[in-house]
Amino acid sequence: MTDALRVTVWNEFRHEQKPDGKPRELYPKGIHVAIADHLKKQPGLQVRTATLDQPEHGLTEEVLANTDVLTWWGHMAHHEVSDDIVDRVQARILQGMGFIVLHSGHYSKIFKRMMGTTCELKWREIGEKERIWVVDPSHPIADGIGQYIEIPHAEMYGERFDIPQPDELVFISWFQGGEVFRSGCCFHRGRGKIFYFCPGHETYPIYYQEEVLRVIHNGVKWAAPPETAVPTFGNPGPLEDVKPAE
């Protein structure tokens, strides 16, 4: 990957536009801008944003064709995402586009599509503490952070998290109220790679926390499209001389 990695930061961008709420106070320009502002400071990335209320949710064929890694945050309007766009994003992931799913994005149509499961979980919002432990220190997604990340006030997401067993499990979270959660999960799907990362909520300043942003950046790099051959499918002739057995 000698050229810049082209990242599109997608956000539902509804909570933050409601007047007088905590989300607007914390993220006046939207969660996408907080994340994109961080990524724009990193070398080798070319970053843009897209949001639900743009035409085609900002995810036109042209935008996706020019996106190497897509990050996704949604919550209250999952059902408003059009099935056509879900089809389109799925196809691009399978072709090789990286996909980073953040927090409540677990319940988006596109994440459920990619997983084949309900993606349901337990949740609770009382501002409790979360401690995100690294369980795979060989994994580049944990680069540059300590043995754990502490989130002072977080929404609890707890097991059972109805996803397939991750191909690589990087983080497990501890919650003050008594639950655990597989909070950093890697999946290979088609030619694409998917990273689910738990932290982040519209009423907490989590997307300003340095370690959280570092993990998102690590995830973007890890999910960069491969430079592998595109598999062909269908009906090829034999590669060997075949004289079928009698």
Place this chain on the structure above:
Amino acid sequence: MTDALRVTVWNEFRHEQKPDGKPRELYPKGIHVAIADHLKKQPGLQVRTATLDQPEHGLTEEVLANTDVLTWWGHMAHHEVSDDIVDRVQARILQGMGFIVLHSGHYSKIFKRMMGTTCELKWREIGEKERIWVVDPSHPIADGIGQYIEIPHAEMYGERFDIPQPDELVFISWFQGGEVFRSGCCFHRGRGKIFYFCPGHETYPIYYQEEVLRVIHNGVKWAAPPETAVPTFGNPGPLEDVKPAE
């Protein structure tokens, strides 16, 4: 599981009804009957069949609620399976029903739904030899067979097979024409377990081959529903006293 395991053998049942064809000659009562006849001879199983052209494809709410393991064969009419039934089958798998997908069932709506990928592959039908190697001899799905199964004449299914990495990979096939294939693949999804098994084609007598039937039977036993707690999702109170950090 003290009671009988209730198995429903599903078949598209179209090829075999065409007059004067090889499928009809080989499987005059249908592929489902060949498989069900074998399973009916096994202890502890209670076996019925269902086919595409029955009302609700034979998969009513009542049938599915009383099915512990569902086996699936389809080929030429995947698109005729109604999306409502696909939704229903997916929900039952996630609740715990075992699911055995056979041969061309790889391209069924329900298997694609469960995998989240295209499930495409390479294929060729020239009657070449297939040799199915056991790569995980600790796995009960390989019980009772040798180090490999030889299929004298098979349809070639070759990599790249566009599925998620199996949770447990039991078999890999060698084909005379030069390809390989992950031909015995286990997946845990929700409370359910899925086994994909490659052999079997409407123009070969593969579903009369003892070792193939043995593996299907092993798969049925392996995929039996667990007796685990049904997870709850949603918004529980904390299990611990929480005094959120300042």
Place this chain on the structure above:
Amino acid sequence: MTDALRVTVWNEFRHEQKPDGKPRELYPKGIHVAIADHLKKQPGLQVRTATLDQPEHGLTEEVLANTDVLTWWGHMAHHEVSDDIVDRVQARILQGMGFIVLHSGHYSKIFKRMMGTTCELKWREIGEKERIWVVDPSHPIADGIGQYIEIPHAEMYGERFDIPQPDELVFISWFQGGEVFRSGCCFHRGRGKIFYFCPGHETYPIYYQEEVLRVIHNGVKWAAPPETAVPTFGNPGPLEDVKPAE
């Protein structure tokens, strides 16, 4: 498996023989007897025990040859286990014997041998609460228990646990002091299956807790030897006519 499953419950049996200690008070006949007494009540099991200070640690060639599943508890005398016996147990596991490793057995020579890693972890003994969450409700090792098991007073074992990623991760523990732990881990090795289960300490009555005993019993059943072909290795002739390419 129509005949009884032959289980050998191994215990270091040192703590419990020290006079006037908590281990002796809790487990007067030894931890192995507490576990064996439970298993002996289960149908289809034939249970014996073996301990470190018996000749060959109670694990003669004859005993191992007649053991289908071996459970292992050790702590203060790991270094006293002879390397020859470790070789012997490893060979039997690879041949198909199931192996259940309990609590501090994580640091035994044989578990480290099977994992290829240090098997180190964090630990703390202040009697804190542990809550063991089921993260794979499709897995038979979780049969018959609820969404979690609560251990009122436990030794903390915390991540980073230096093991390979489990083939199947069934349980994750939450600890009151702030840590998490992959506490129910399945591994396939050779023809054998290994289950590591965290709970259990010589100063807590954990091996009298019904749910813990149930999981050990489930693990024994899951790890039963397969009835698969024993792979051959070495130098076979070709299965096909080979005319090497020029």
Place this chain on the structure above:
Amino acid sequence: MTDALRVTVWNEFRHEQKPDGKPRELYPKGIHVAIADHLKKQPGLQVRTATLDQPEHGLTEEVLANTDVLTWWGHMAHHEVSDDIVDRVQARILQGMGFIVLHSGHYSKIFKRMMGTTCELKWREIGEKERIWVVDPSHPIADGIGQYIEIPHAEMYGERFDIPQPDELVFISWFQGGEVFRSGCCFHRGRGKIFYFCPGHETYPIYYQEEVLRVIHNGVKWAAPPETAVPTFGNPGPLEDVKPAE
């Protein structure tokens, strides 16, 4: 990783020193030199070699401390590798050093140590054809090669290959004589990453084949040490106020 990645190419270097043999003819300076010569041409790598007959097998504490990725080829003298050096290499891998195991290195002491299994396989040397299929096109180890690599004349390595299920399976080989083999296998162990790659034999010019060298190079990059926190083990105080339950 802004600085150069320091690679040590290790070779047993015995076959090639025998007079008048095919290995000497093909690899007059040794297999290690063929591999190192290729890697030296790649940007960002600093490459040296080491061989069995050097003091401490060329793998002194100092050399290993300054090695980011170690590649390993051995065959006829596995038993001559000292256990102390095996301990040392294992420790370095677990600390984060990448480890690339080539061909007959599958049966080295150090690979068996890391796997915990026998690492046995089937083998045959009649110069048959091998075709190495990419089964995970999302994996960077497959970068830059086609859907498969063809090796005109290879030693057959066949299943059952007695290793743990790879964390990521990248390649599966087809052999003319009728076998298959998991020929590109990734493992995470401790902070280190291990890649086993099948091709390469002392009597074939495989280590001059461009695609094989490309995969080795890809493996080296993939296995680069992480920049993650080094986990601490042992007995920490609680991170939370603990009032043990009564």
